[in-house]
Amino acid sequence: MEAGKPLTVSSVTDEELVAALQTGDAQSLGQLVVRWERPLYRFVSRMVPRPDDARDICQETFLRVLNRSDRFRSGSRFSTWMYQIALNLCRDSARRRRRWGKIVNDGIEAPTETTAAPGLSPEAGTERNEVVQAVQNGLREIPPEQREVLIMKEYEGLKFKEIAEILQCPESTVKSRMYYGLNGLKNALARQGIR
């Protein structure tokens, strides 16, 4: 890539944009934000209960991408690195809420902000909302490491290999957590009458 050559959004890979960022081309961050702000927000929203927290974590993630671009290893995938940063921030947020929730009365987790699924009748919509709520309650009951794997696999569509890279653990560990997570969720749903 020539120095100073303007980058077009469609032709450049994420990794090339990060390389440009490392050489001081701050404009590259804007293009990365355009590409990844929505998928990242979706991912983080499923990890933390409050939209405000999700928004803050997304902003902090991009801020760290900007300030720590020198830590990105050549040959790695940008999305994996970005998800790692975001996941660590989500975990920090959950830890802080567990600790400070004893003092702050809003420690009770609010349901994830959702929009109604299109094309459903009112009755079907109500039933679906009940299932959605039951699943969200069930996900909160299982250990966080299992919940992370379930969300990344089922809702983000990541491969086991990608999840293992993000979590920096073996693929077998990811599959094992998936197994126990599904079983734990099944039991949690059964307690709520969902089978």
Place this chain on the structure above:
Amino acid sequence: MNCKQWQETWVAYLYDDVSSDEREVIETHLSVCEACRERMDSLDGTRRILRSAAPEIAAPPRVIVLPTAPRRASSAWSFAGGFAAAAALFVIGVFIGMKYFSTQQTILEANGEFPPAERIATGALEPPPDPRFQQISLDFETLDERLGRVEQWLPETRGSDRPTLATMDRLQTAVGDLYQRVDTRRTNDFQFFVEAILAADQESRRRDARTWQTLGVVHAENNPNARQH
């Protein structure tokens, strides 16, 4: 294979992450083992419920980054046009930076005020340094760290090496006192931050007014034929 390996195999099979040879072995086993078939059906059923209950996430507020003065070729630079453009960009940057008062925040939320056309990044616009903010931030970190250490000593977080009842009582009282002090401090700090933000906002409005006044003078000086409104 041991149980753990079978668990990983079920999951891999469920998500079609097996080779054709592995698939054949698994399906042969499932055809003769009812217990494993039930286990697989159970996993699959839960997976279907999980998938069907994916919450719809509302679109996020647009994330923008602060504009920076664009690079211009030297032949395109002119005192009037170039200076006015750079000054306008600087004003926008200052206005955004002062309106959203935070430390080292380069990425801000758009409230629909700015068109999503150009996204260009810049370095951080830092607010004027104020030791009071740094000190408060440090206190929270210190308190958080101490709270973590105290929590480690609570009986329910320790193993078989349990302290005496008297020690437990002292520890729990200490934690309760610490929570109380932190709560009071948070209330005071919140009030302080609100007042500081309001003061910063008022100061930024005064600076904006002065800057616009300056730009008006520069524009008039460089455009003597422009109509005065």
